[in-house]
Amino acid sequence: MKPFTFKQFKIQQSKNVFRVGTDGVLLGALADAESAFHVLEVGTGTGLISLMLAQRNQQADFLGLDINEDAAALTKLNFENAPFCTRLKNIHQDFKTFETNEKFDLIVSNPPYFEESGSDKDKIARQTVELNFRQLIARSAQLLSEHGLLSVIIPVEAGAIFILIAEENNLFLSRRVHIKGIENSKTKRWVLEFSLTKKNLLESEFIIEKSPRKYSDQYLELTKEFHVFKEVGN
Known part of the structure; x- marks a missing residue:
């Protein structure tokens, strides 16, 4: 499978591992990582999000x-080939244990955000099987530092129960x-961040495309240090 090339690193991909996608790029670019010293990614896939944050x-x-x-092995390969490799480590591990x-x-x-279905396509990555x-929230709460954050991207339909x-x-x-796919459309994803202390809620809107196959200025600005292309599909 063809690798996905970013400005400072390259992502090798595999048919057995969930591919580089817009959700991962958005989380890698939007997560509040500026003040973090120790970062944990749960479910690395290709390693994209950690590489962007690094x-x-x-x-x-x-x-x-x-x-x-397979995903752990692919992440290891992509981490080792990155210019930030000395700060990146991954292990084949069940987060629950x-x-x-x-x-x-x-x-x-x-x-994962879909209930289990009959399809085996990307079953572990996309369905709440493993x-x-x-489980994700409870274990994360135990592992966060005092001022730490849990940052996720999920469909709006799953957001209310996740927050609860x-x-x-x-x-x-x-x-x-x-997150909106295109201007004047319904919100399709939320990037959600949680802390161990109550804070004033910060809300914002992000639009991916200004018209079909034309990235918004907002998206181009957000990803300008990562993407090497300008328009959707290039």
């Missing part, structure tokens, strides 16, 4: 986990970015 934050070290052996004494300033995840919202479960685990919504 480019943005030169002081942080990164640990990636993936229960999928992950044990560490370390606390993380940022936990980031593009989590890791559901409650987070509150049950004493994680409070501090930021919500409303």
Whole structure:
């Protein structure tokens, strides 16, 4: 499968691992990572999100986990080939049984969000088979540092229950970015960030395309340090 080339790193891809997609790019570009020193990514896939965050934050070290052996191997390859490789580590590990004494300033995840279906396509990456919202949130709450953040991107339809479960685990919504595919359309994704302390909620809107196959100025500005193309599909 053809690699995906960014300005400072290249992502090798595999038919057995969920590919580079807009959700991952958005989370990698939007997550509040500037003040983090220790970052954990749950479900790395290709390693895209950690690589983007490592480019943005030169002081942080990164640990990636993936229960999928193929994904863990692919992440390892992409981490080793990156210019920030000394700050990147990944392991083949189930987050539910992950044990560490370390606390993380940022936990980031593009989590599975579909209920189990009959399809085997990207089953672990896209369906809540191996890791559901409650498991992700509860374990993240235990591993966050005092001022740490949990940052995720999920469909709007799943957002309300995710926020509710987070509150049950004493994680409070501090930021919500409303992602729209195109101008004047409904919000299709939320980037959600949670902290262990209650804060004033910051809300914003982000539009990916200004017209079909034409990226918005907002998207081009956000990703200008990453993408090497200008228009959708190039």
